[in-house]
Amino acid sequence: MHILPWDLTVIPSKFFLFAEAAQYTLQITFFGILLGLMIGLVAALGRLSHRSWLSAVCRSYIFLVRGTPLLVQLFIVYYGLTSLVTIAPIPSAVIALGFHNGAYIAEIFRGSIQSIDIGQMEAARSLGMPRSKAMQRIILPQAFKRAVPPLGNQLIIALKDSSLASTIAVPELMLKGRQMGSSSFMYMEMFLIVGIWYLIMTSVLSFVMHRIEQRLKVSDRD
Template sequence: MSQPEHPPRIEISDGASIPDPWDKRLINAWSISLVGAVSLLTYLCVRYPDVYGKILSLLPEGIIVTFKVTIYSFAATVPIGVLVGIGRLSRNRFINLIASTYVETIRGIPLLVQLFYIFFSLNQLLHVPDFLAAIIALSFCYGAYMGEVFRAGINAINKGQTEAARSLGFTRFQTMRYIILPQAWRTILPPIGNECIAMLKDTSLLSVVAITDVFRIAREYASVSYQYFETYTVIALVYLIITLILSKCVSVMEARLSHYDKR
């Protein structure tokens, strides 16, 4: 059975919009947004260096912390998502119940409340360092959303693939590892990238729990200089540029993965 020209995509409402990897136009929404953001930030820093230029010069250290938290948290979130997604599809009622309860609980509580609760619980009960506590909190919160992505991706694979693998003597674990998950990756790559970008933006919430990320640095500067409009304008443009670049990277990965599948 021939593969469709464009692979199916799972769309989710939250997070950045992943550019269409097959859109070859030079001028599109992504390019206009990126050029506009970079141009405006450059203009402000050149035109008002004592204000916007100074604010931008304070951010590199915070940007590094933001990326570190995002990378470590994402690396922990993916395994959690795989286990939760498989658990939600498990025929074992106990495993299914645990996974489903975890998802429903996490999705029913605001992310900021969860971060506060998990962060301070870890600090009080286990005396975990702030940076590690932030990573654990963010990973635990996003694991539920990532689990739904994996569940949808696994469900998107034709049931005949599972039946064929089982008829060849594969166990359920082998079928999932060697047959289902490799095929599901192409479908779930865009929403996984979307979740990663959303996680990077949500690291700004960690600024309220003593993590010196880019948003905390900006907030502290604004509270001293009273240049709130200027500071948050720079922050908004910086976040926009980062998310646009990351969304394009996901789009390129999706296109390459689709190209390899057709070979």
């Protein structure tokens, strides 16, 4: 019988040694997505602005970010900006993730806003409501609900993309796996543990986002 050249029995004993690294992964993902949400909302509104210069700036930002790899953007933030100011690895990873995800989130928000019937804005304007207030009170609440499913997908993508932070020495899961593998020469076993951790976290996030989506559907019916 063929036996795998890996000792899978070490996985249970080594699994929880990755707990602290998993916390770092969640930390940079959370703050990166939070920053990305703020950047994305601003960029989406700017993209839809009637001011041509503002719309052009936001389009350029989205074009540049979506057209270049996250790893390149991460290196630019960490290595490029250090000539101006010293930035630690974790803040660098958060900034890069926020900057990167902001472009994709901007497109999610833009699509959600444009999916709202334009008649609602026209009705609000006909009642004397300023465009900014109509956007804030009528359009954005509906757009946010429609944006939840794609935002959930983007959150999961951001969680997996956070593994690139290992290239700038952020002590997250992937770096922990490489370190444990090099010290024990059990690379496959260690990376299997990393994969299990990611699978658990993405499954939990998928469940939470699904519950939020279902809750919003219920509130719409009510």
